[in-house]
Amino acid sequence: MSIKREVKCWKCVKVGHYTNKCRVMQKINQLEDGTLKKNLLNILINSDHEETSSEELEEFEDNLELEQIETLSTSSSSSEEEDGYYLGARLCNCNDCKTISTLTKDQTFVLINIIDKLEESLLKDEFIRQLNYLIIKDENSRKEINLGSYTVKDLQVKIKTLKQEIQPLKTNDIALEYRMLELEGKKLVKKQKRKKK
Numbered sequence: 001m002s003i004k005r006e007v008k009c010w011k012c013v014k015v016g017h018y019t020n021k022c023r024v025m026q027k028i029n030q031l032e033d034g035t036l037k038k039n040l041l042n043i044l045i046n047s048d049h050e051e052t053s054s055e056e057l058e059e060f061e062d063n064l065e066l067e068q069i070e071t072l073s074t075s076s077s078s079s080e081e082e083d084g085y086y087l088g089a090r091l092c093n094c095n096d097c098k099t100i101s102t103l104t105k106d107q108t109f110v111l112i113n114i115i116d117k118l119e120e121s122l123l124k125d126e127f128i129r130q131l132n133y134l135i136i137k138d139e140n141s142r143k144e145i146n147l148g149s150y151t152v153k154d155l156q157v158k159i160k161t162l163k164q165e166i167q168p169l170k171t172n173d174i175a176l177e178y179r180m181l182e183l184e185g186k187k188l189v190k191k192q193k194r195k196k197k
Contacts, residue, residue, distance in 0.1 A: 039114050043107050108135065 118124040
């Protein structure tokens with residue numbers, strides 16, 4: 001009996017794609033600002049700490065410098081790969097990786113500080129817009145959850161009311177079905193009479 005292991009990227013420590021398909025790390029390694037690069041890597045590592053062992057993190061840090069050298073040597077990658085790449089709310093758009101990581105408040109503030117350090121550009125504006133959208137969406141979903149605090153008694157009353165509202169609708173539905181069958185029957189009888197004539 002063989003146990004199938006999940007595919008795990010040693011660069012971004014995410015399950016779902018191989019190292020050679022990890023575009024997130026390629027983009028991070030292309031950054032020139034060392035502080036920015038370090039903060040992004042910390043966010044990336046901390047966003048999936050569920051099953052990440054310290055051994056994997058050490059391996060990741062050890063291989064980071066090697067990856068930077070590889071990135072520099074392969075910086076003339078094909079433009080086809082670059083055209084399909086979008087570093088946005090989902091971070092990774094490869095076909096193998098379909099997960100969305102949630103940031104903690106601390107990680108969000110670090111990310112905002114990193115984005116603030118970027119030069120003014122369309123990319124910076126896009127990052128800020130998407131981050132703002134995600135924060136607002138998260139706050140709205142939390143508000144929606146808090147609105148629904150009901151007691152068992154409230155729910156019982158609501159269920160009873162809904163049942164009372166449904167009963168006349170069921171009766172009307174049955175009456176309409178009966179009427180439709182009656183009309184279809186009359187229509188068939190008329191057709192039969194015409195055929196006999």
